[in-house]
Amino acid sequence: MPLEEPILCKRIPTHPWGDPVDRKYVDYDRYVATGGYAAMDKAIAMPPAEVIDVVKAAELRGRGGAGFPAGMKWSFLPPDDGGRRYLAVNADESEPGTFKDRLLIDFDPHLLLEGCAICMHACRLDTAYIYIRGEYHAQAKALQRAVDEAYAHGVFGEGSKLGQINGRWPECHIHRGAGAYICGEETGLLESLEGKRGWPRIKPPFPAVAGAFGRPTIINNVETLAMVGPILDRGPEWFKSMGKGRPDGTPPQVPASFGPKLYGVSGHVNRPGVYEDELGVKLSYVIEELCQGMRGGKRFKGAIPGGISMGVLGPDEYHAELDFDIGKKHNCLGLGTAGVIVFDEDTDMVAVARNIARFFSRESCGQCTPCREGTSWMYKILCRIEEGGGRSRDLDMLLELAGSMGAMPGTTICGLADGANWAVRTIVNKFREEFESRVTREKYVALPVMG
Amino acid sequence: MAWIVKNSAGATIDRREEAYLNEAMKKRLEKEVLWRYPTRQAATLPVLHEIQHEYNWIPPQAIEETAAFLGLSPAQVMDTASFYDDFFLQPKGRHLIMVCQSLSCEIMGHGRLLDALREKLDIEPGDTTRDGKFTLRVAECLGSCGTAPCALFNETLHENLTLDNLDEILNSLE
Ligand SMILES: Cc1cc2nc3c(=O)[nH]c(=O)nc-3n(C[C@H](O)[C@H](O)[C@H](O)COP(=O)(O)O)c2cc1C
Ligand code: SF4
Ligand code: FES
Numbered sequence: 001m002p003l004e005e006p007i008l009c010k011r012i013p014t015h016p017w018g019d020p021v022d023r024k025y026v027d028y029d030r031y032v033a034t035g036g037y038a039a040m041d042k043a044i045a046m047p048p049a050e051v052i053d054v055v056k057a058a059e060l061r062g063r064g065g066a067g068f069p070a071g072m073k074w075s076f077l078p079p080d081d082g083g084r085r086y087l088a089v090n091a092d093e094s095e096p097g098t099f100k101d102r103l104l105i106d107f108d109p110h111l112l113l114e115g116c117a118i119c120m121h122a123c124r125l126d127t128a129y130i131y132i133r134g135e136y137h138a139q140a141k142a143l144q145r146a147v148d149e150a151y152a153h154g155v156f157g158e159g160s161k162l163g164q165i166n167g168r169w170p171e172c173h174i175h176r177g178a179g180a181y182i183c184g185e186e187t188g189l190l191e192s193l194e195g196k197r198g199w200p201r202i203k204p205p206f207p208a209v210a211g212a213f214g215r216p217t218i219i220n221n222v223e224t225l226a227m228v229g230p231i232l233d234r235g236p237e238w239f240k241s242m243g244k245g246r247p248d249g250t251p252p253q254v255p256a257s258f259g260p261k262l263y264g265v266s267g268h269v270n271r272p273g274v275y276e277d278e279l280g281v282k283l284s285y286v287i288e289e290l291c292q293g294m295r296g297g298k299r300f301k302g303a304i305p306g307g308i309s310m311g312v313l314g315p316d317e318y319h320a321e322l323d324f325d326i327g328k329k330h331n332c333l334g335l336g337t338a339g340v341i342v343f344d345e346d347t348d349m350v351a352v353a354r355n356i357a358r359f360f361s362r363e364s365c366g367q368c369t370p371c372r373e374g375t376s377w378m379y380k381i382l383c384r385i386e387e388g389g390g391r392s393r394d395l396d397m398l399l400e401l402a403g404s405m406g407a408m409p410g411t412t413i414c415g416l417a418d419g420a421n422w423a424v425r426t427i428v429n430k431f432r433e434e435f436e437s438r439v440t441r442e443k444y445v446a447l448p449v450m451g
Numbered sequence: 452m453a454w455i456v457k458n459s460a461g462a463t464i465d466r467r468e469e470a471y472l473n474e475a476m477k478k479r480l481e482k483e484v485l486w487r488y489p490t491r492q493a494a495t496l497p498v499l500h501e502i503q504h505e506y507n508w509i510p511p512q513a514i515e516e517t518a519a520f521l522g523l524s525p526a527q528v529m530d531t532a533s534f535y536d537d538f539f540l541q542p543k544g545r546h547l548i549m550v551c552q553s554l555s556c557e558i559m560g561h562g563r564l565l566d567a568l569r570e571k572l573d574i575e576p577g578d579t580t581r582d583g584k585f586t587l588r589v590a591e592c593l594g595s596c597g598t599a600p601c602a603l604f605n606e607t608l609h610e611n612l613t614l615d616n617l618d619e620i621l622n623s624l625e
Contacts, residue, residue, distance in 0.1 A: 084489065093594050094591065094592060094594070095592070096553035096554045096555065096591065096592035096596065097553075097554060097555055097592070097596050098592070098594065098596070099594045099595055099596050099597055101594075102594045102595075133594070134500075134535075134537045135537070135549075135590070135593055135594070135603060136594065137603075137606035137607075137608075138606075138607075138608065171487070173487045175496065175497070176496065176497070176500060177496070177535075177537075178496055178499070178500070178535035178536070178537040178538055179535050179536035179537035179538075179590075180534065180535050180536060181591060192496065193493060194490065194492060194493050195490070195492035195493045195494065195495030195496060195521075195531060196492070196495075196530070196531055197530055197531055197534035197535075198534060198535075213489050213490060213493075264596065264597060265597065266555040266559075266596035266597045266599060267555055267558055267559070267596075268558065272596075272597040272598070272599075273597045274597065304554075308553075308554055339596065341554055341555050341558075341596070343558065347558060351557070352554065352558070355552075355553070355554050355557050356554060358552075359553060359554075359591055359592075362591065363591065
C-alpha cells in the first residue's frame with residue numbers, strides 16, 4: 001500500500017507528491033517553520049530513558065544495512081560514568097546502488113541533526129561525529145552549513161538546549177573520509193575516525209561498550225537517525241501503522257518491518273531515483289508505479305534488492321516484498337540499504353558478477369585471508385568466464401570459494417566477505433544456465449585434496 | 452586494494468627548505484580542527500586533506516611534518532595515508548577525473564565514457580597526461596546511481612553523462 005504522505009521527504013519534493021526539480025536546501029528557519037526541532041524540544045522535556053523507550057516501542061530498525069533495532073542498540077550502553085561518550089553517524093554511503101542518505105544530506109540535513117540531538121539526549125552522548133565519505137564534497141558543504149546554523153541556534157555548543165551532557169556542552173563535528181568503502185563498516189569507521197587505517201575491529205567488545213577512543217559509542221546510519229524526530233513527534237503507534245508487522249505466530253522479540261523507507265532505484269527503469277514508501281512494498285510496484293516501468297518496455301530479468309552485497313533476485317521474484325524478511329523468503333542476504341538495481345533482459349549476468357567481484361576485491365581491507373584472497377580469486381575466475389576461457393568446474397570452484405568466506409561462516413572479521421559471498425553465490429545459482437552456456441564442459445577426475 | 456603496500460625502505464625523499472605544513476596552516480588547524488578530537492592522531496585525515504587541498508598531493512616530506520605536528524611517527528602517518536584511495540602520494544594532474552565503474556554505472560554505459568576519455572586524453576586510468584593537466588581514474592560507486600553514468604571532475608559531480616556533455620565539461624576545464 002502506498003504511503004499516504006511523505007515523511008522523510010516531507011521537505012524534499014519527491015514523486016508522487018512533488019517534483020524533484022523543485023528540490024532545494026532547507027535552512028534552519030524553513031525547517032523550524034515547517035515543524036522542525038519540535039520533536040527535539042519534546043524529547044528534551046522527557047527523561048532520557050523514556051526517549052529510548054519510545055524508539056524501542058516503535059521498533060525502528062537500522063537503515064544502514066543490517067537492520068538492527070535502534071532502540072535496543074541504544075539500551076546496550078553502560079551506565080554513564082561522567083566520561084565522554086560518542087555518537088558516530090554513518091554517512092559513508094558507499095555501497096554500490098545506494099544513494100539515499102545523500103538526498104537527506106543535500107536537501108534536509110536538519111532532519112538528521114535533529115535526530116542526532118535527540119539521540120545524544122537519550123543516550124547521554126556529548127559529542128557527535130558525522131563520518132561522511134570523501135567523495136561527497138557538495139554534501140559535506142551542505143552539512144557544514146546546517147551544523148553551523150544549528151550551533152547558531154542553540155542546538156549544539158555552549159548554552160545548547162540539550163544542556164550539559166557528561167559535564168560538557170554537546171558538540172557535533174563533520175569528519176571526512178578519503179575513499180575507502182570499508183570505513184562504512186562500523187568499526188572500520190571508528191578506526192578511521194581515530195586517524196588510522198580503516199581496519200574493522202574484532203568484536204566483542206561492541207562499540208556501545210568500547211567504541212571511539214575506547215569509550216561507549218553509538219553508531220547509526222543517516223536515515224535511521226533522520227527517522228527518530230518524526231517518531232518522537234507522532235509516536236510509536238503512528239510509526240507502526242506503516243510497513244509490515246510480524247507474520248502470525250512470531251514471538252514479539254522478533255523485529256518486524258515497520259515504518260517508511262527510502263528506496264533508491266537505479267538501472268533499467270524509466271524513472272530512476274529515490275522514493276519514499278512503506279517497508280514491504282513489492283518490487284513490481286516499485287518498478288511499475290514508482291519508476292514508471294522498465295526502460296524501453298524490456299522484460300525484467302532480475303534485481304538487486306538493496307546494494308550489491310545483498311545478492312540478487314531472479315526473474316521469478318518480480319513480486320518480492322521489500323522488507324527485512326526478504327532474505328529468508330527469497331534466498332538473499334537481506335534488504336540491505338534498499339538500493340534497488342534493476343536489470344532488463346539484455347543484461348549479461350556474468351558481467352554483473354564480475355563487476356561485483358571486482359568491487360569487493362578492490363575494497364577488501366586485506367586483514368582476513370579468506371576475504372582478501374577469495375575476492376580476488378573470484379574476480380579472476382569471473383574474468384576468465386566472461387572472456388570465454390572458463391571451464392565448467394570454475395562454477396563449482398566459484399561457489400565453493402564464495403560459500404567459505406564471511407563473518408557468518410566464521411572465517412572473517414567483518415561482513416564485507418559475506419556480501420561478496422552472497423552476491424556471487426546467488427547470481428551463479430539463480431542464473432546457472434547463463435553461466436553454464438558460457439563455459440566449456442569438461443570431464444575431470446577429482447584428485448585427493450592434500451593438506 | 453589498500454592492502455598492497457610498496458616497499459619504500461630504500462626510497463629517497465625529495466626535500467625542500469620550506470615546510471609544506473607551514474606555521475599558518477598549523478595555527479589554523481590547531482584552532483579549528485584539533486580541539487574537536489580527544490587525541491591528536493584523530494586529526495590525521497583532516498590534516499592530510501588540508502595538505503592535499505593546498506598542494507594537490509601529499510609529498511613524503513609533508514608526511515614527516517604531519518607526524519611531527521601530531522606527535523606520531525612518520526610510519527604511523529604513512530600507514531594511514533597509504534590506506535586511502537583519495538590521498539595521492541604521487542603528484543597528480545591539475546584536474547582529477549574519477550569515472551564511476553560500479554554496477555549501476557556499468558549497466559548504464561560507463562564503458563563508452565571511459566573509452567572516450569581514454570581516447571581524448573590518450574592515457575589509461577591511473578595515468579596523468581603528459582602536460583600534467585588531467586589525471587584519469589576509475590572510482591567505485593559515487594552515490595549517484597540513479598543518474599548513472601557519472602563522474603567526478605575535481606570536486607564537482609556530473610550526472611547522466613553522455614559523450615556530448617563530456618566534451619563540454621573537458622573544454623570548461625582550464
Ligand atoms: C563492508 C560494510 C560496509 C558498510 N557500509 C555502510 C555504509 O556505508 N553506511 C552505513 O550506514 N552502514 C554501513 N554498513 C553497516 C554498518 O556496519 C552499521 O551496521 C550501520 O552503520 C549501523 O547503523 P544502523 O543500525 O542505523 O543501520 C556497512 C557494513 C559493512 C559490513
Ligand atoms: S572480511 Fe574482508 S574487509 Fe572485513 S575485515 Fe576481513 S579482510 Fe577486511
Ligand atoms: S554505481 Fe556509479 S554512482 Fe553508484
